[in-house]
Amino acid sequence: MELNQLTIHELQEKIKNGDVSATQITESVFSRIDAVEERVHSYIRLIKDEAFAAAAKADENIKKGDIKPLTGIPVALKDIVCTKGITTTCGSHILHNFIPPYNATVVEKLKDAGAVFVGKTNMDEFAMGSSTETSYFGPTRNPWDMERIPGGSSGGSATAVAADECIASIGADTGGSIRQPAALCGVVGMKPTYGRVSRFGLIAFASSLDQIGPFTKDVEDCAIMMNVLAGYDSKESTSVDIEVPDYRQFVGRDIKGWKIGIPKEYFVDGIDPEVNAAIKKAITVIEQSGGQCVDISLPHTQYSVATYYIIAPAEASSNLARYDGVRYGFRSADVRELLEMYRTTRMQGFGAEVKRRIMIGTYALSAGYYDAYYKKASQVRALIKRDFEEAFKKCDVILTPTTPTPAFKIGEKTDDPLQMYLSDIFTISTNLAGIPGISVPCGFTSGGLPIGVQFLAGHFEEGKLIQVASAYERNAKIEKRRPAF
């Protein structure tokens, strides 16, 4: 196996044993990028020189015996996290030239842990999308089928891991943007509890829903990444100051006696039969692993998409107001007065989906509509949150499909926003409730497309997710395939 195909924990062993250098790993990753990137388009920007400089530094540290959790590990960053001195676009024309003078807290943490940054990955513009097709920089392709989307919005971060163009990556999940592409690309993706990972430096889409999380090749790597990412940040008011356990200790434990909730609302018509079958099989594996499946109900599930598409655009309409051409980013040339500058800059700087959501959000917050839309949605959100609180009285974790279908074709849903929105139907409630979720590969369709199973847990119970996902991964023995291209 090539070095770029290995996991963090496998590479760490080799680094510790002196078998490989950080530079060798980085070389392996970049030669893979040279071979496939043109076809996959995982990245908006590669930072090769910086990567090799970081690798060389890592090698110096390794020689000194100073080996941190991610020393020498090539990591890709979604282009939504700010990187000091490195253009951060958020997949948008309006930020195509924006160079942040600061690092996101997670970037600092990864750097401190020894990570080698490979580049900034492609994404739906401002994370608004489920297919990475709304990126100003063109779509990303699913390595398992180049005609298909990788999911989104963190599509590039998912494909970079799936196509071995990095060892692990960072995504952000507002309504499923980590878990959905993880499922469609056959990798592990976790959305932590709201408040668990700092949002400082994460370009905001919907502030009350956004959360940063990792994409990895297996569950143990997910635990390693979470050990680095999680923790209180005084720069964020919604960050929660509670102790972070060592997530790696949950890897390899069994789940004997655990109650696994199966919500009936998540097994409805419209689910792809092959996805349905794979999830049924996953339930069997869980039972064989000692888990006891219990039927539960999350009665307000049917309102989650509608609720989400009020709250997220409302917050976005305000969060994206700062892109006005005054201080940074794109400014339309050839304008004579202020209103014209605002209008033209935003008209030319934002893509269609972003403009659609700004309009929906602006409408939902307008005088006379606020109570009917935003306020009502906030109330329903509270009910959805309560559904989960009730459910977790009856079970340890919840098991659901991550997505209703495997990856769809490029262009298939771009003209039908509602169909596109429904691809997040199983992931959206998690963000509304603020709870953590993880998607783990659970098989392939007959056409060779990956399928994901999702586990959900109560607030700050990421440890439980690692434990159940790791037990599932160990016992499901999903065959190891790599995309053939």
Add this chain to the structure above:
Amino acid sequence: MDFETVIGLEVHAQMLTDTKIFCGCSTKFGAAPNSHTCPVCLGMPGVLPVLNKKVVEFAMKMALATNCEINKSCEFARKNYFYPDLPKGYQISQYAYPLAEHGHVILDVNGEQTKIGITRIHMEEDAGKLMHDEHNPVSYVDLNRTGVPLIEIVSEPDMRSSEEAADYLKRLHEILVYLEICDGNMEEGSFRCDANVSIRPRGQKEFGTRTELKNMNSFRNVQRALEYEIKRQQYLVENGGTVFQETRLWDDAQGATNSMRSKEEAHDYRYFPDPDLVPIFVDQAWVEDIKKDMPELPLAKRERFVRDYQIPTYDAGVLTADKALANYFEEVVKICAKPKVASNWIMGDVMRFLNEDKLDIRQCPIKAESLADMIKLIDEGAISGKMAKEIVEDMYKTGNAPQDIIKEKGLVQITDEGELVKTITSIIEANQAQAAEYRGGKEKVFGFFVGQVMKATKGKANPQLVNELLKKMLAG
């Protein structure tokens, strides 16, 4: 027609914290443009606000000082609008759940007390400033002020005249400065006021259509703008016109208000709770802590001065208008124990000197101790009131103690009877004719002799003693 005026005021006061409300940048006024900025107050992508707790505590002080109820929980909301001085495209303010509500301020005009209701006090961030190039079609943005903490104090429509409005403003200003939470500088914009004004036929219950007045940067301008606007509205109504709900700008040079935007053009700010900030919970223990830290407020001080020092209400009002002045007065009285005399000297000569030089009492060269000593010297008869006038001027110029000035100038009053008897004897001898007139009943001549004695002693003679001796000796 007899009209009644209805006025409500919205006051914005900058809080005197060292750092901004949501980041660590300095709040100092007058720095080079954009030098007090960081990614947070510049509204760069991905940055987040963290509340400065001091701002909440300062706002709580104002809430307590204006008899408000402090809400157990409150939250920040976003006020959305586009303007180049507003980097995020929204202002973080408070909307549905403000910090404090239902307060009042008491106005005391000529002994008559009026209660003006306070609807709410909330916290928010200030915006930046635009500067327009006079010669080129460009504008510059200075974001130093962006994120400077403000409180907005909204009154009930309880004021019935421009004078009352001005008085209310002065009271608020006084309280803010007393609390040391705002420097009150209107020119620099630390204390700003918008006014809502309407008129209605006296006796009518419903309010008339109101206009909102902006851009008044002094107490005087607030009053002038209100007076102009009241007249304008009356003229309209009396001549069959209609008052439209609109925002009007005060033009100082023109002495008039001009329409800025109509109700139809009014912004829809699309307020919603700011998801980047968490609700603020204020428990009783926190309120008690703040209460412990509260200074004596102007009204209480005024009442105490009248009661304890037995000075007129007017004097108490002048002396307590500035906390430093009140402290100065109390220091003087503590030493000389002559409150009314002290009040006269401070309100008279001392304040006249200061006003002429545009200084305030903190910069006064006359130490409270020196003024007290001077009052004591008059009381002991060591100097006359007339001499004191001269001495106090020297004290102001030099900052010296009165004793030193007296010694230096040889100004000590002649209280030696023997010395004065000699002087008077020689004066009577030299003016026999006048002495005869006096004895003949022409009492006016007495003044002539006093003048002669004072002239001979260069004004140093103790006047009372001169009177006594002259009467005795002329009669003799």
